[in-house]
Amino acid sequence: MLDIQLLRKDLTNVAQRLASRGFTLDTAAIEALEAERKEIQTRTQDLQARRNQLSKQIGMAKGKGEDATALMSEVGGLSEELKLGEERLAGIQEDLAGFMMNIPNLPHASTPVGKDEKDNVEVRRVGTPREFAYEPLDHVDVGENLELLDFPTATKIASSRFALMRGSLARMHRALTQFMLDTHTLEHGYEEVYVPYLVNADSMRGTGQLPKFEEDLFKLSNGMYLIPTAEVPVTNIVRDEIIPVENMPIKLVAHTPCFRSEAGSYGRDTRGMIRQHQFDKVEMVQFVRPEDSYDALEELTGHAEAILQKLDLPYRVMALCSGDIGFSSAKTYDLEVWLPAQNTYREISSCSNFEAFQARRMQARFRDVKDGKAGKPELIHTLNGSGLAVGRTLVAILENYQNPDGSVTVPDVLRPYMGGLTQLVKE
């Protein structure tokens, strides 16, 4: 959520910056709502003040045993107008809040301006794609030839967009998760957390999935939601909290499954495990002081990159343009891993700075200490990034580490997690 004060002060500038991400802000509607809000709020609060004053006098009169009927009839005369005003005020506040909840974040000055993913800017490329002496197979063929990957059975059990892994491949999936968590906790200073996979609507609102993107989520019959990313439960840890400044920054990492309905993606990436209803992800989340958040974004992106580097997977870093960043983000880097069979780079991590956008929705604050005195609570900045999407990392390994004989070499860093296994072969 944006700061309503900013909209009041600088509406045209806000509208311009939002236009750069393809969002049209209805400034006329905002101005009309605001004008109405101001008038009704002032009038209603005046009436409330009058009522409170008179009621106090009634109490005092009764306490002294005096007659209060004149006062009571005067305040009685206010009640209808007051009730009407309170209802209209509540109505307009709700309209305004609904309006605000549907406005995306402002892109940061360093976010490239552009319309869609074609305008994203490549920041750097790391690693050299391997030369194949033959046409490399995609991960589906590699996995199915080894009889370690089984989509038809997953479809029978559940539906399309689910995967079944067996044997050493299932173990590699687990090994990847352990390797990522160990790297972030032991080398990058994150605290590991285990979190609920179901969350309530308040949490979904806090991080920005609701109210706008309900159709992307799986909703349960009791009103809860399956998490689409660990970002939701982990970030909401600080919802409605005031963090002591000495605890900042807070760096958390969690491994969770993620559930996405993938509504609106019919026909896209239907082959293989690129786009699934259920996938595992290791997610990093940081809570930092506002002035530190852009340094933290670079650092966090580096932490995700470190995983790709240790796995020796070629990738590139893309700065998403204003038209392509997510609803809540001010700046996002995507990491794209090289997939030889598709002869292209595919997203494997997304690292974003949300500035105070999520914090304002969540009322997540910290109390600074200035000159030894505790200051007013201030909104924190929140960041998160995948470190990494486990399923897609597995896809990248199957494709990049495949051998002409159909086997797959196990990357060095994963071997300790797999009992020293060096190759995936038919079992």
Added chain:
RNA sequence: GGAGAGAUGGCUGAGUGGUCGAAAGCACCGGAUUCGAAAUCCGGCGUACGGUUUUACCGUACCAAGGGUUCGAAUCCCUUUCUCUCCGCCA
């Protein structure tokens, strides 16, 4: 799943219709005292929103959440959520 008890400021906790945004204690901050500290004393100390002559004052709202009764609700009524105790069940 059954029975009962509860939810008040950073914490403990008083408050069952009227100067209650809320006693008191603790914690914290400032000052006095002191060579310094402890102790003691004095004062301050919630959040959000709005207004204005914009760092200061005024107003409104907030005692788990939502609704109701009333001139007036922390207090009475209804609904929901959560916590605790006991029983049952379960990994």
